[in-house]
Amino acid sequence: MKTELFTVLPVHEARAKMALYLPADLRRSERRSLLDCIGRRLAQPVLAKENVPGFPRSTVDGYAVRARDTFGASEGSPAYLLVKGEVKMGAGAGLEAGVGEAVQVATGAMLPPGADAVVMVEHTEPAGAEGIEITRPVGVGDNVILADEDIKTGEEIFPHNHLLRPQDLGFLAAVGGLELEVYVPLRLGIISTGDELVPPVERPGPGQVRDVNSYSLFGLALSYGGEPVLYGLVKDDFRKLKATLARAHAETDLVLISGGSSVGARDLTAQALAELGEPGLVFHGLAARPGKPTLGAVRDGKPVFGLPGHPAAAMIAFDLLVAPLLKYGSYQKTSPGLPPLPALVSRSLSSAPGREDFIRVKLRREEGKLWADPVLGKSGLLSPMVQGDGFFRIPLEKEGVAAGAPVEVYLFGTDYVL
Amino acid sequence: MKTELFTVLPVHEARAKMALYLPADLRRSERRSLLDCIGRRLAQPVLAKENVPGFPRSTVDGYAVRARDTFGASEGSPAYLLVKGEVKMGAGAGLEAGVGEAVQVATGAMLPPGADAVVMVEHTEPAGAEGIEITRPVGVGDNVILADEDIKTGEEIFPHNHLLRPQDLGFLAAVGGLELEVYVPLRLGIISTGDELVPPVERPGPGQVRDVNSYSLFGLALSYGGEPVLYGLVKDDFRKLKATLARAHAETDLVLISGGSSVGARDLTAQALAELGEPGLVFHGLAARPGKPTLGAVRDGKPVFGLPGHPAAAMIAFDLLVAPLLKYGSYQKTSPGLPPLPALVSRSLSSAPGREDFIRVKLRREEGKLWADPVLGKSGLLSPMVQGDGFFRIPLEKEGVAAGAPVEVYLFGTDYVL
Numbered sequence: 001m002k003t004e005l006f007t008v009l010p011v012h013e014a015r016a017k018m019a020l021y022l023p024a025d026l027r028r029s030e031r032r033s034l035l036d037c038i039g040r041r042l043a044q045p046v047l048a049k050e051n052v053p054g055f056p057r058s059t060v061d062g063y064a065v066r067a068r069d070t071f072g073a074s075e076g077s078p079a080y081l082l083v084k085g086e087v088k089m090g091a092g093a094g095l096e097a098g099v100g101e102a103v104q105v106a107t108g109a110m111l112p113p114g115a116d117a118v119v120m121v122e123h124t125e126p127a128g129a130e131g132i133e134i135t136r137p138v139g140v141g142d143n144v145i146l147a148d149e150d151i152k153t154g155e156e157i158f159p160h161n162h163l164l165r166p167q168d169l170g171f172l173a174a175v176g177g178l179e180l181e182v183y184v185p186l187r188l189g190i191i192s193t194g195d196e197l198v199p200p201v202e203r204p205g206p207g208q209v210r211d212v213n214s215y216s217l218f219g220l221a222l223s224y225g226g227e228p229v230l231y232g233l234v235k236d237d238f239r240k241l242k243a244t245l246a247r248a249h250a251e252t253d254l255v256l257i258s259g260g261s262s263v264g265a266r267d268l269t270a271q272a273l274a275e276l277g278e279p280g281l282v283f284h285g286l287a288a289r290p291g292k293p294t295l296g297a298v299r300d301g302k303p304v305f306g307l308p309g310h311p312a313a314a315m316i317a318f319d320l321l322v323a324p325l326l327k328y329g330s331y332q333k334t335s336p337g338l339p340p341l342p343a344l345v346s347r348s349l350s351s352a353p354g355r356e357d358f359i360r361v362k363l364r365r366e367e368g369k370l371w372a373d374p375v376l377g378k379s380g381l382l383s384p385m386v387q388g389d390g391f392f393r394i395p396l397e398k399e400g401v402a403a404g405a406p407v408e409v410y411l412f413g414t415d416y417v418l
Numbered sequence: 419m420k421t422e423l424f425t426v427l428p429v430h431e432a433r434a435k436m437a438l439y440l441p442a443d444l445r446r447s448e449r450r451s452l453l454d455c456i457g458r459r460l461a462q463p464v465l466a467k468e469n470v471p472g473f474p475r476s477t478v479d480g481y482a483v484r485a486r487d488t489f490g491a492s493e494g495s496p497a498y499l500l501v502k503g504e505v506k507m508g509a510g511a512g513l514e515a516g517v518g519e520a521v522q523v524a525t526g527a528m529l530p531p532g533a534d535a536v537v538m539v540e541h542t543e544p545a546g547a548e549g550i551e552i553t554r555p556v557g558v559g560d561n562v563i564l565a566d567e568d569i570k571t572g573e574e575i576f577p578h579n580h581l582l583r584p585q586d587l588g589f590l591a592a593v594g595g596l597e598l599e600v601y602v603p604l605r606l607g608i609i610s611t612g613d614e615l616v617p618p619v620e621r622p623g624p625g626q627v628r629d630v631n632s633y634s635l636f637g638l639a640l641s642y643g644g645e646p647v648l649y650g651l652v653k654d655d656f657r658k659l660k661a662t663l664a665r666a667h668a669e670t671d672l673v674l675i676s677g678g679s680s681v682g683a684r685d686l687t688a689q690a691l692a693e694l695g696e697p698g699l700v701f702h703g704l705a706a707r708p709g710k711p712t713l714g715a716v717r718d719g720k721p722v723f724g725l726p727g728h729p730a731a732a733m734i735a736f737d738l739l740v741a742p743l744l745k746y747g748s749y750q751k752t753s754p755g756l757p758p759l760p761a762l763v764s765r766s767l768s769s770a771p772g773r774e775d776f777i778r779v780k781l782r783r784e785e786g787k788l789w790a791d792p793v794l795g796k797s798g799l800l801s802p803m804v805q806g807d808g809f810f811r812i813p814l815e816k817e818g819v820a821a822g823a824p825v826e827v828y829l830f831g832t833d834y835v836l
Contacts, residue, residue: 038641054627059796059797088613090613107798108627145799150800158804166638166641167637167733167803167830169633170630170635171804173628174628174729194508195507200592200594201594203468207505209471209475209526210591215452215453216589219456219584219588338807341759341783342783342787364757368824380475380525380526382589383589385588413583
């Protein structure tokens with residue numbers, strides 16, 4: 001077969017070779033309102049422009065005091081302090097807490113000048129009309145948040161490329177970060193090929209199956225922050241494929257052609273990529289299973305990939321080669337997120353040295369241990385692609401894993417860099 | 419304090435009491451096109467209307483044969499078969515593979531009648547103008563997917579309430595499920611209260627801080643599939659709070675009031691919920707840390723929650739009481755997703771019996787073990803809310819955990835039912 005004549009590259013070499021022809025970052029950025037930024041990535045680090053909370057603040061309901069005035073206080077021998085007044089919520093302190101004085105504060109209220117701690121109301125008793133007895137001592141700083149204890153002016157709140165999560169919105173609101181410079185989602189053109197495919201609205205005839213990849217790649221693109229554009233199904237017709245590819249290349253930032261599973265369809269895709277213009281085809285085949293019949297090409301700094309026809313293989317190839325570009329605009333790794341999860345593989349699997357294997361697994365907890373159950377199935381089955389929580393990798397040089405061996409599981413849908 | 423007079427309920431009792439006054443499911447459903455369904459949940463199970471692939475299919479490039487004709491074949495003594503022709507991709511088989519005959523097939527092509535296995539092209543040699551030699555035997559079913567091997571007619575593809583993920587789109591496309599009955603996101607009204615708060619666009623004056631909860635709750639609501647509506651900041655003014663609550667209650671499915679941190683603000687919220695109408699206030703305080711000053715109320719079958727003012731506490735209370743409603747429309751648990759992850763806690767923590775503690779942690783892998791490092795910080799700090807990968811629970815009856823003890827970590831952003 002023609003496709004076998006080309007050199008097959010390991011994933012990291014395929015990436016490095018693509019990177020030679022790609023810009024340092026495929027993305028452009030824009031300013032957006034905070035509420036529209038979930039799922040976007042920061043094009044600049046966010047620095048704090050001011051201290052938070054910005055003033056010393058009580059963390060309890062009680063009395064602001066000078067800690068020294070409470071030293072030695074106990075139930076049997078309470079300290080007596082004169083209550084000078086109350087700090088209102090959301091207002092400046094006004095009052096000062098002098099020696100032997102206490103000022104009433106609610107949780108979140110500003111600490112009055114002079115005070116360096118707060119006694120919880122539970123550890124006080126009223127004493128006369130204007131005083132309190134304190135039955136437990138406090139140390140300096142007890143029940144107080146300092147003016148810059150939460151966030152310091154100039155501190156980096158989130159780094160460049162940080163993915164904005166729901167919980168980040170509140171934190172950014174706290175520092176007044178209501179507009180952010182974030183990356184614009186890359187537009188992904190998706191083309192399916194294969195004489196055996198029919199659009200999903202049609203009922204397949206004998207020997208035909210529905211186009212699956214357009215839809216799973218659409219979903220994956222969205223989940224990694226891309227903006228997918230479907231160019232539909234092109235039957236194995238070279239002129240039509242070339243024309244559709246040219247249109248998708250002009251209109252989007254990155255194009256995917258998921259090949260039919262036949263050799264003919266794969267060859268058509270390879271030829272279309274080779275004729276794309278300089279540098280054209282960059283690699284032809286991945287040393288990975290699944291994912292071997294994957295092609296990479298570049299024109300005008302835009303990547304074009306030929307993905308395997310098998311849906312599960314196309315998804316893995318997408319994770320390896322397309323997802324990093326959607327997330328980071330390049331193959332440069334950024335700060336690691338969640339570590340891969342240590343688990344024990346529940347059955348032995350063999351692998352060929354010189355090939356990376358990506359094994360889909362379902363996680364199971366048993367007797368305090370996390371087991372990774374491989375989701376196996378004949379090549380080309382669809383059902384495995386919707387099963388499993390993540391996958392682990394058998395590295396290039398290894399010949400397999402034994403049942404009970406430790407593996408590192410990458411969960412689907414989390415922010416990893418493989 | 420007034421709020422202390424009420425009974426504080428454990429989380430599961432608070433849920434059960436709320437459920438008495440809520441409909442069996444808060445949600446309604448609608449039909450949507452497949453591409454618009456990511457992140458939605460199925461209002462009905464999806465059943466397969468036909469077999470997939472629908473015909474027996476080759477998983478390799480090679481020759482469809484009767485397996486029996488290859489028995490005993492080897493390099494030294496190959497089996498000879500007459501090649502009868504080729505099955506075209508996407509077409510019916512046409513030909514029949516008779517005894518002693520082979521039919522050429524590409525990966526994905528239909529198996530011709532008579533054939534029960536496929537010999538890989540690598541295990542064949544051309545022999546004369548019309549024949550091949552087979553150097554390895556195949557068994558019945560080798561390199562073949564049966565007509566109903568992937569999906570059987572009538573099989574449940576996804577259950578009721580299944581969250582539609584990117585990889586599901588392709589699978590649904592394969593069975594022609596291009597329109598789905600999915601739940602409509604619940605609309606969540608979000609109100610913030612507290613005299614010390616200012617809208618994030620303003621620069622806080624002395625004793626003031628920006629409203630954080632409106633934004634973090636907005637983000638959380640979206641991440642669990644809700645549709646948040648911000649009703650802004652209501653200072654501690656009872657009449658205004660009541661009017662805003664009435665409007666939010668009329669316009670949305672579920673209302674959240676995140677209280678100021680002061681007792682006064684909490685009392686105002688409690689009073690507004692009590693005056694909401696029958697049954698009004700359902701529970702007043704959670705036996706949880708953080709999350710104690712949480713209130714639950716119902717009117718006209720719509721839940722209203724008073725959430726703690728502390729942002730990190732408000733988020734936990736949201737996860738415990740609001741997230742299940744957004745995900746499942748009720749507190750009924752559905753099928754479990756990912757199991758909680760077994761990890762070792764890296765330091766000792768104490769807890770009061772009769773209270774559930776929710777400990778935010780960062781996961782760290784060291785020597786093949788997964789460690790959960792508690793993200794600690796004074797109550798009321800904002801920074802911990804953007805740290806950590808998930809949390810673990812110290813149950814009601816336990817007095818704490820010792821350093822090195824096993825804990826179960828729930829990752830943020832995954833489909834758990836706590």
